[in-house]
Amino acid sequence: MSVPPLSLTVNGARVTVTPRAGLTLLAHLRNDLGLTGTKTGCATGACGACTVVMNGAAVQACQVPAAALQNADVQTIEELVKTPAGRAVAEALIAAGAAQCGYCLPGIVAAASAALARDGAATDLPAALSRNLCRCGTHARILGALERVKNASGAEA
Template identity: 45%
Template sequence: MDKQVVSFNLNGEAVRVRCDPFSSLLSLLRDRLGLLGTKAGCGRGECGACTVLLDGLAVNACLVPAGKAEGLNVETIENLSRGGSLHPIQEAFVEKGAVQCGFCTPGMVMSAHALLKSDPAPGREEIRKAISGNLCRCSGYVQIEEAIAAAADKLKD
C-alpha cells in the first residue's frame, strides 16, 4: 500500500508521519514512534494489552488502521506520568498490588483512564465491564478492580 502522511495529536503534541495508512496504529506507535509502553499480546484485538485512547475512547491499537488517527487525539500510557509523577490511577495500581508481571498493566491503566473520564464514580460492575477487554493472567483482576475504585476516590479529592 502507498504511504501517506498521517497527522494527529499524540499525547498533546502534533505529529506528522509518513506511513501505510492501513498498517496498524500499534505498529506506528511502537515501531515508528518508539512508544514501547503500549504492549502487543495477540494482534487480534483479544487481549487489550495495546489499549490506547482515541479521542478519549479506549481502543485496541492493533485493530485501528494508522490512517484512522488522522486529525484525532491519541493518548498512550506515556502521557499519564509526564513530568515524573504518577497519575492517580497508576498510584492506585501500585498501592493495591494490581501489578504483577505488568504486561497487561499499560492497557489496563488506559482502559481505567477512559472509564474514569466518562464515569467518575463507577460501581464494581462498570469497572468489570470497562476492563473486560483487557486480559490479565496473573491477578484474577481483584486487585485491579480495587485499584480502579481507589483511583476514582483519589480523582474525586
C-alpha cells in the first residue's frame, strides 16, 4: 500500500517526505533532506543529541513519528544559528570554549535557543537542558556560557 507524502516546513522551506515504517523526524531530516547537523545518539529519547525545534518547542527528533509531521514547522541547527537566539547561544558556546567533541552542541543550541526565545531573562536553563547530555562532561561550562546569554537578554529587555 502506498503512503501519501507528508508536507511540512523545514528551515523556512516547504518540503515533502515519504513516511516509511518506523522512521522518525530524525531519519527524514538526515537521510531524506541531508540536514546532518542534527545528530543521532541513543535513538531512545535519552541523550538529546537529536534535539530540534518543532512548532516553537524543543523536541527530540528521534522520538517524533512521521505521522506527526504533516504541516509541522521545523528548525534545525542549520537554520537556528541564523536566528537571534540561536546565534547568541552558538557564539557564547564558542567564546567559552564549551565544546570538546562538539557532538552534543546542535541539540543544546536547539534546546537553549527555543527556551531563550520563549522565556528570555526568565529562562530556567538547567530545566531547558535537562534532557541534553554532554558525554564530554562540559555541562558546567555550557551552562555558564548560556547564563551569560540569558543575562544579556535581560539587559536588552
